[in-house]
Amino acid sequence: MLLPILAVLAGLILLIWSADRFVDGAACTARYAGMPPLLIGMVIVGFGTSAPEMVVSTLASLQGNPGLAIGNAFGSNITNIGLILGTTAVIAPIAMHSQILRKELPVLALVTAICLFLIYDCELSRMDGVILLVVFAFLMAWSIRQGLQQREDNLSQEIDRELISHKMSLKMALFWLFLGLVVLIISSRILVWGAVSIAVSFGVSDLIIGLTIVAIGTSLPELASSIMATRKGEHELAIGNVIGSNLFNTLTVIGIAGVIAPFTLDAEVISRDGVVMGALTLSLFLFGYGWKKKQGRLSRTDGAILLACYLGYSLLLATSVVRDAT
Numbered sequence: 001m002l003l004p005i006l007a008v009l010a011g012l013i014l015l016i017w018s019a020d021r022f023v024d025g026a027a028c029t030a031r032y033a034g035m036p037p038l039l040i041g042m043v044i045v046g047f048g049t050s051a052p053e054m055v056v057s058t059l060a061s062l063q064g065n066p067g068l069a070i071g072n073a074f075g076s077n078i079t080n081i082g083l084i085l086g087t088t089a090v091i092a093p094i095a096m097h098s099q100i101l102r103k104e105l106p107v108l109a110l111v112t113a114i115c116l117f118l119i120y121d122c123e124l125s126r127m128d129g130v131i132l133l134v135v136f137a138f139l140m141a142w143s144i145r146q147g148l149q150q151r152e153d154n155l156s157q158e159i160d161r162e163l164i165s166h167k168m169s170l171k172m173a174l175f176w177l178f179l180g181l182v183v184l185i186i187s188s189r190i191l192v193w194g195a196v197s198i199a200v201s202f203g204v205s206d207l208i209i210g211l212t213i214v215a216i217g218t219s220l221p222e223l224a225s226s227i228m229a230t231r232k233g234e235h236e237l238a239i240g241n242v243i244g245s246n247l248f249n250t251l252t253v254i255g256i257a258g259v260i261a262p263f264t265l266d267a268e269v270i271s272r273d274g275v276v277m278g279a280l281t282l283s284l285f286l287f288g289y290g291w292k293k294k295q296g297r298l299s300r301t302d303g304a305i306l307l308a309c310y311l312g313y314s315l316l317l318a319t320s321v322v323r324d325a326t
Contacts, residue, residue: 004197011191012217014183015052022051022180028173050248052218055188057253058260060210065196066263070124071210072218073253074273077112078211079219080242080249081280082310088226089303094239104243105285108250111135112281115250116274122265129258136251191217204321207266211273212317219245239298246281268320276313280306 053076057069088094114135118128168176191214199209226238287302298306 001198001201004194004201007190007194008198008213008217011187011189011194012220014187015056015191015218016220018180018183018187019052020180021176022184024168025173025175025177025180028168029170029177032170032173050245050253051184052188053245053249053253054256055184056192056214056218057257059185059188059192060196060206061257061260063192063196064261065192065206066124066257066261067205067207067266068192068195068199068210068214069257069261070254070265070269071207071273072214073249073257074269074277075211075215076219076249076253077246077277078273078280078310078313079215080246081284082306082313083216084219084223084226085239085242085284085298086303086305086307086310087223088238089298090300090307091227091303093300093303094298104247107139108243108247109281109285111139111247111250112278115254116270116278119265119274120270122267122270124254124258124263124265126259126262129255129260129262132251132255133259136248136255139247139251204324205266207269208317208321212314272316272320276309280309283309 053072057072060066060068060072085094115132118124118131195209195214196206198204198213199206226241283306284298287298287306
């Protein structure tokens with residue numbers, strides 16, 4: 001038992017480190033290639049912060065652990081909104097001036113609804129996965145078009161400042177890009193092995209492990225970057241990380257899992273996890289879009305509500321584990 005626990009801890013540490021290096025290398029490489037800062041923030045950083053979930057879920061699906069894959073995706077989305085944005089907003093209210101983010105909030109809500117509709121029959125088929133990946137491709141094309149049309153934006157300015165503060169040579173950027181990707185894959189394999197071993201030892205489903213330990217671990221990069229961005233006053237970057245990550249998780253992580261290994265979902269994935277994920281996404285849309293406000297923002301009260309919802313969900317999961325064990 002000690003070895004699987006050490007594997008999970010080591011896997012998470014290496015996963016976080018490698019994801020950070022991968023994002024820095026990819027962002028700087030894209031900058032040298034002439035990509036606008038706004039697109040780097042929306043596409044490169046969004047992809048990079050979701051890379052841990054994508055690699056972990058892909059490996060889990062390939063190794064015959066689909067529950068871990070879907071649990072990681074749903075759990076990461078719930079953690080990103082409830083724990084990460086909730087904690088970040090409690091520390092400092094998050095204002096949203098970027099029109100790009102204001103447009104992506106309803107898109108995130110729509111994408112979440114599409115995903116839940118596709119798996120409502122408790123089946124994640126290969127066709128469901130293909131549909132999610134096609135929607136993702138369409139959204140990426142739309143995002144690129146929007147980014148090219150709106151080069152001057154608050155999010156663009158914040159990304160530009162971050163790139164300047166992490167300036168490096170092209171050679172070094174390519175080195176960190178390659179090394180980060182290699183370590184990311186290796187650490188993901190270690191993490192999946194440890195998580196599955198723990199689940200088998202304690203008689204807990206790999207779904208629960210994915211929703212909790214793995215989801216929190218793979219979401220730690222978003223937590224660190226969001227808190228740091230908010231403390232610097234870079235609010236758009238903080239919430240942009242979460243919106244981008246959840247879009248990638250919902251469309252690519254679940255889509256890839258469905259294409260690789262179609263499987264039947266437990267009913268609780270819809271009635272419990274899907275409902276919580278959908279409700280938190282809707283609440284983020286309502287809080288952040290700024291109904292009857294001059295601008296969207298997440299206040300400390302909003303953050304406390306999100307955090308309380310996450311803690312309540314965690315308690316619900318713990319109760320279900322105890323119930324199944326007795």
